[in-house]
Amino acid sequence: MTSATTAPLRIGVAGLGNVGSATVRLLQDNAAVLADRAGRPLLVTAVSARDEKRPRDFDRAGITWHQDAVALAQDPNVDVVVELIGGAEGKAWDVITAALKLNKPVVSANKAMLALRGGDVLAALDSSQAALLFEAAVAGGIPVIKTLREGLAANHINAVYGILNGTCNFILSTMTATGRAFDDVLTEAKVLGYAEADPTFDIDGHDAAHKLALLSALAFGGMPAVDAIKISGIRAVSSLDIAFARELGYRIRLLGIARRRADGAIEQSVEACLVPQTSPLATVEGPLNAVYLSGDYVGKVLLTGAGAGGKPTASAVVADIVDIARGQHLPLLGQFSAPTKIKMAAIGERVGRYFLRLQVIDQPGVIADVSAILRDCKVSLETVLQRGRDPGQEVSVILTTHDTPQAQMDAAAAAIAKLSSVREAPHVMRIEDLS
Numbered sequence: 215m216t217s218a219t220t221a222p223l224r225i226g227v228a229g230l231g232n233v234g235s236a237t238v239r240l241l242q243d244n245a246a247v248l249a250d251r252a253g254r255p256l257l258v259t260a261v262s263a264r265d266e267k268r269p270r271d272f273d274r275a276g277i278t279w280h281q282d283a284v285a286l287a288q289d290p291n292v293d294v295v296v297e298l299i300g301g302a303e304g305k306a307w308d309v310i311t312a313a314l315k316l317n318k319p320v321v322s323a324n325k326a327m328l329a330l331r332g333g334d335v336l337a338a339l340d341s342s343q344a345a346l347l348f349e350a351a352v353a354g355g356i357p358v359i360k361t362l363r364e365g366l367a368a369n370h371i372n373a374v375y376g377i378l379n380g381t382c383n384f385i386l387s388t389m390t391a392t393g394r395a396f397d398d399v400l401t402e403a404k405v406l407g408y409a410e411a412d413p414t415f416d417i418d419g420h421d422a423a424h425k426l427a428l429l430s431a432l433a434f435g436g437m438p439a440v441d442a443i444k445i446s447g448i449r450a451v452s453s454l455d456i457a458f459a460r461e462l463g464y465r466i467r468l469l470g471i472a473r474r475r476a477d478g479a480i481e482q483s484v485e486a487c488l489v490p491q492t493s494p495l496a497t498v499e500g501p502l503n504a505v506y507l508s509g510d511y512v513g514k515v516l517l518t519g520a521g522a523g524g525k526p527t528a529s530a531v532v533a534d535i536v537d538i539a540r541g542q543h544l545p546l547l548g549q550f551s552a553p554t555k556i557k558m559a560a561i562g563e564r565v566g567r568y569f570l571r572l573q574v575i576d577q578p579g580v581i582a583d584v585s586a587i588l589r590d591c592k593v594s595l596e597t598v599l600q601r602g603r604d605p606g607q608e609v610s611v612i613l614t615t616h617d618t619p620q621a622q623m624d625a626a627a628a629a630i631a632k633l634s635s636v637r638e639a640p641h642v643m644r645i646e647d648l649s
């Protein structure tokens with residue numbers, strides 16, 4: 215079959231920002247090779263955005279402009295609708311449902327909608343004969359959804375660990391390389407375009423949580439459950455934490471973790487963790503993303519690459535369009551045809567090792583008081599580190615623990631915070647001994 219003799223797949227792109235414009239550009243730049251791989255030409259016939267006058271980085275000749283993106287979805291010259299507007303509500307939702315009602319396949323990068331309204335999306339798909347593909351919604355250009363749904367379809371997945379937010383990884387790895395403070399590096403990230411003017415959604419862990427919810431649903435078969443994720447970001451990570459972690463042989467990374475416990479319950483969290491400096495995740499630097507998957511037959515698989523940006527994300531969007539052109543349709547949840555009921559673990563039951571940084575007044579008896587609390591809370595210490603000696607002044611004390619249930623660690627940290635010689639609440643981070 216050659217592309218010259220086959221009708222083109224007609225594509226409508228709603229949303230022409232970073233990802234939408236790069237998607238149209240990619241479809242135009244690589245048209246010949248894509249036609250070959252897809253078995254038919256992939257032709258953009260319609261586009262939509264808010265402002266028709268805004269210059270766009272692609273050739274608009276022969277492409278219909280729709281001021282209303284829903285009209286684009288309903289255009290009879292559009293076979294596949296690509297939704298790149300974003301947001302869980304509003305126009306993006308209207309576009310997707312209009313397309314599915316007409317049994318037109320949809321490609322979307324909309325992690326917020328899929329993570330927060332997975333049930334609504336499944337219901338819309340149930341009453342449609344069309345598919346919705348969303349490779350670009352998690353980790354931008356990294357083909358992690360395909361890896362989970364197709365490449366690892368033979369496995370029980372035991373765990374997913376991800377560096378899922380490039381802004382946070384840029385900040386943490388730059389703090390590590392330079393010793394600079396969080397606020398200073400955040401300012402640089404904004405200048406370089408790695409952080410939004412309002413970076414809250416990224417640095418407080420919510421963006422990573424949306425992506426983790428999708429990965430967890432694909433890996434374990436439940437519905438995306440953002441509410442079941444313990445979320446904390448990287449604001450509290452100081453250059454002291456980074457320096458002490460380094461001294462102990464670790465790097466700090468914001469990790470999204472979804473893990474199956476022995477009893478089948480799933481633990482989910484997004485938080486700053488210590489990983490050994492020899493772990494592949496410790497070597498993921500700058501704005502890159504990485505996903506580390508563990509399956510019962512395959513063992514460990516690590517994927518890394520650009521997790522955001524117009525061109526890498528467009529690469530993932532167009533891969534989905536190629537699948538549609540080839541007639542490959544998978545159920546929304548990959549190897550699971552319908553969501554199963556999965557038990558979420560209470561995070562307090564999570565057993566693992568911890569790093570604590572205490573700011574204490576250097577005076578006799580402080581360590582004994584702290585040790586007594588840890589003993590009472592049944593937290594067993596592995597390392598105690600104090601740098602410097604400055605009687606009567608504030609110094610840092612670093613502790614690492616053996617395996618401890620999180621609830622016991624939290625109780626100990628709360629009691630330590632009340633000691634008069636302790637100047638601020640202990641900073642507690644998980645140690646993830648990933649090799």
Ligand SMILES: NC(=O)c1ccc[n+]([C@@H]2O[C@H](COP(=O)([O-])OP(=O)(O)OC[C@H]3O[C@@H](n4cnc5c(N)ncnc54)[C@H](OP(=O)(O)O)[C@@H]3O)[C@@H](O)[C@H]2O)c1
Nearest residue numbers: 229230231232233263264265298299300305323324522523
């Ligand atoms: N940026 C990334 O690196 C990245 C990575 C992975 C996934 N994603 C996802 O990809 C999607 C798009 O992200 P983006 O960064 O490309 O966003 P963006 O740059 O803000 O672009 C949004 C586009 O949607 C258009 N738009 C907004 N409201 C509209 C409406 N009511 N009707 C029609 N068009 C409307 C805007 O029009 P105007 O241009 O006229 O304002 C703009 O072209 C989001 O779901 C995002 O989460 C992005």
